[in-house]
Amino acid sequence: AKSQQRAGHFYFSRSMGVEIRERVRMMHALRSGFQRGELFLAYQPQVDLATNAAFGAEALLRWRTEDGRLIGPDRFIPIAEYSGLIVDIGEWVLRQALAELVRLHAAGHCTFTMSVNVSQVQFRHPHFVDMLRRALDDTRAPPEYVELEITESMAMEEPALLVEKLAQVKRTGVSIAIDDFGTGFSSLSHLQRLQVDRLKIDRTFVTEITGSARGSSIAEMVIQLGRNLGLSVIAEGVEDERQAHILRSLGCPLAQGFLFSRPLTPEALVEWLGNQGL
Numbered sequence: 001a002k003s004q005q006r007a008g009h010f011y012f013s014r015s016m017g018v019e020i021r022e023r024v025r026m027m028h029a030l031r032s033g034f035q036r037g038e039l040f041l042a043y044q045p046q047v048d049l050a051t052n053a054a055f056g057a058e059a060l061l062r063w064r065t066e067d068g069r070l071i072g073p074d075r076f077i078p079i080a081e082y083s084g085l086i087v088d089i090g091e092w093v094l095r096q097a098l099a100e101l102v103r104l105h106a107a108g109h110c111t112f113t114m115s116v117n118v119s120q121v122q123f124r125h126p127h128f129v130d131m132l133r134r135a136l137d138d139t140r141a142p143p144e145y146v147e148l149e150i151t152e153s154m155a156m157e158e159p160a161l162l163v164e165k166l167a168q169v170k171r172t173g174v175s176i177a178i179d180d181f182g183t184g185f186s187s188l189s190h191l192q193r194l195q196v197d198r199l200k201i202d203r204t205f206v207t208e209i210t211g212s213a214r215g216s217s218i219a220e221m222v223i224q225l226g227r228n229l230g231l232s233v234i235a236e237g238v239e240d241e242r243q244a245h246i247l248r249s250l251g252c253p254l255a256q257g258f259l260f261s262r263p264l265t266p267e268a269l270v271e272w273l274g275n276q277g278l
């Protein structure tokens with residue numbers, strides 16, 4: 001038994017070593033890839049469910065490596081957070097998305113909104129609000145058309161600090177959405193203290209909506225909660241007409257997902273908006 005234990009231990013630490021080495025390798029690749037301009041944003045339209053008309057888009061980060069592979073954010077954002085690189089990458093994402101928003105407004109889409117994901121590591125950084133203010137100033141982006149998405153897990157932590165920081169963010173004029181809502185456990189009283197504007201129903205609950213009768217209960221609860229608290233609600237990951245239909249019947253006002261459009265390049269977004277007659 002003892003030798004087995006030791007063998008088990010050896011195997012464990014070796015695979016851990018491999019994992020850490022892989023992470024360090026990826027971290028270096030990401031740092032140099034970022035410097036070489038390998039990161040770019042894709043924009044996924046967000047629509048009004050009543051009319052299917054687009055009102056805005058979410059900026060989603062992509063990494064095209066030197067050898068042409070496309071790596072999704074779920075794989076490299078944890079590494080960017082772990083290494084602290086997310087602070088610089090996140091600022092770049094914000095500036096890039098704000099510049100795109102300014103271009104869209106100039107092209108005549110003058111009420112279009114831009115949602116930008118903010119990592120907790122980035123948000124907790126002491127200079128986050130200064131960075132946001134400078135990015136808004138430098139790009140001349142209109143803050144009332146900018147939304148920051150923070151995850152529900154983050155909304156749960158250190159209530160007092162979060163309330164104050166969100167208040168500072170709100171003073172810049174941007175709005176706040178709670179991303180992946182329903183996956184965490186934020187209490188209602190807590191939610192009321194946060195100056196958020198929108199709840200984003202996580203895709204898992206949208207997927208469940210067409211299953212059993214109980215499948216739609218969380219989506220329904222979030223929609224109701226939004227209505228009671230006077231918050232906007234958007235469903236993410238809407239893939240088919242049945243889901244859209246149920247969401248409409250539950251009174252969900254806004255949606256985003258492959259049914260309407262995949263994330264697009266800036267050029268494709270403008271073309272897509274043109275085809276919508278916008």
Ligand code: C2E
Binds near residue numbers: 074090117118258259
């Ligand atoms: P998220 O914020 O929940 O973004 C939604 C994800 O769902 C995106 O994946 C999007 O491409 C995907 N999606 C949209 N519609 C559908 C659909 O109908 N069906 C399915 N199956 N998927 C759909 P993506 O782009 O791979 O991003 C994954 C996550 O990475 C994001 O989840 C977000 O947490 C994070 N992320 C992306 N961009 C950024 C960024 O600039 N900064 C930070 N901090 N995180 C980011």
Ligand code: CA
Binds near residue numbers: 058117149179
């Ligand atoms: Ca998001």
Ligand code: CA
Binds near residue numbers: 180200203236
């Ligand atoms: Ca989300």
Ligand code: CA
Binds near residue numbers: 180202203236
């Ligand atoms: Ca999600």
